[in-house]
Amino acid sequence: MPEPMGDPATATEAAARLLRADILAGILPPATPLRLRMLADRYNIGATPLREALSRLAAQGVVVSEGQRGFSVPPVTRAHLLDITQSRQLVEPEALRLAMQHGDAAWEDEIVASFHLLKRELERRVSSSEAWLDAYEAKHHRFHRALIAACPLVAVKAFCDALYEQKTRYRRVLKSAGLFADRAVAVHEELMQLTLARDAERAPAALALHIGTTADAVLRVFDAAPG
Known part of the structure; x- marks a missing residue:
């Protein structure tokens, strides 16, 4: 898994920005599981800032937190x-x-x-x-x-x-x-x-x-x- 890029706070901000953009544009389809390895390969960002970004976006309703199962893109209903x-x-x-x-x-x-x-x-x-x-x-x-x-x-x-x-x-x-x-x-x-x-x-x-x-x-x- 790639190492976090540069300053951790900067990496978290970058991860949140990229994830938000791809979710809002529909590039990451509804109900897609957001696995850390897949996201790390996609954005070349390490697991720690990705996890922090996902938690931040979950608090904003941009992603869904599924407890022990991780995170996913919200469905459309x-x-x-x-x-x-x-x-x-x-x-x-x-x-x-x-x-x-x-x-x-x-x-x-x-x-x-x-x-x-x-x-x-x-x-x-x-x-x-x-x-x-x-x-x-x-x-x-x-x-x-x-x-x-x-x-x-x-x-x-x-x-x-x-x-x-x-x-x-x-x-x-x-x-x-x-x-x-x-x-x-x-x-x-x-x-x-x-x-x-x-x-x-x-x-x-x-x-x-x-x-x-x-x-x-x-x-x-x-x-x-x-x-």
């Missing part, structure tokens, strides 16, 4: 997807409402900048390209983070981020990430405009609707999937 969606619809619009109360000019600038980056990425859409999907997901996540960045409740923002990442995994595993690309520019532009206008009623409602609409598309793919 309809119930869990609905749980993620409804949790986001409760928490994220409230975070947006607080962000609109506290946001300054720099917050507004980041919303505008992240929207234009997302729009540009959507305009060069190549839905069959994993590289494009990676770029799209990064810019989409940046936009949603920007909307609530001025929320003063750090724990709430962290929870929103964790829920968003779990939803990302469903989109990637079920190959539904690009389903609404044609409409995405208009939807996100509306979210931007309502937020910049500090519309405390319509902006959170539009965000909750957007979360629900994209979840409905993923659920349709899930229900149509074989098995």
Whole structure:
């Protein structure tokens, strides 16, 4: 088994980052056992930082701890997807409402900048390209983070981020990430405009609707999937 690379803390951070990326992108499929030897060969990282990374990701819900049997990638289930969606619809619009109360000019600038980056990425859409999907997901996540960045409740923002990442995994595993690309520019532009206008009623409602609409598309793919 490879030796840990460099500083143990750095190796643990690298292991957690690589594992998270592969799980969220669906490269490590749902319910895959995460054996230390397999991971060490894959990432060229030693057992100790890998074990620490797995424990950290288990605490965040990114992997499942199975006691003496080790760790695995979480399964995908309809119930869990609905749980993620409804949790986001409760928490994220409230975070947006607080962000609109506290946001300054720099917050507004980041919303505008992240929207234009997302729009540009959507305009060069190549839905069959994993590289494009990676770029799209990064810019989409940046936009949603920007909307609530001025929320003063750090724990709430962290929870929103964790829920968003779990939803990302469903989109990637079920190959539904690009389903609404044609409409995405208009939807996100509306979210931007309502937020910049500090519309405390319509902006959170539009965000909750957007979360629900994209979840409905993923659920349709899930229900149509074989098995």
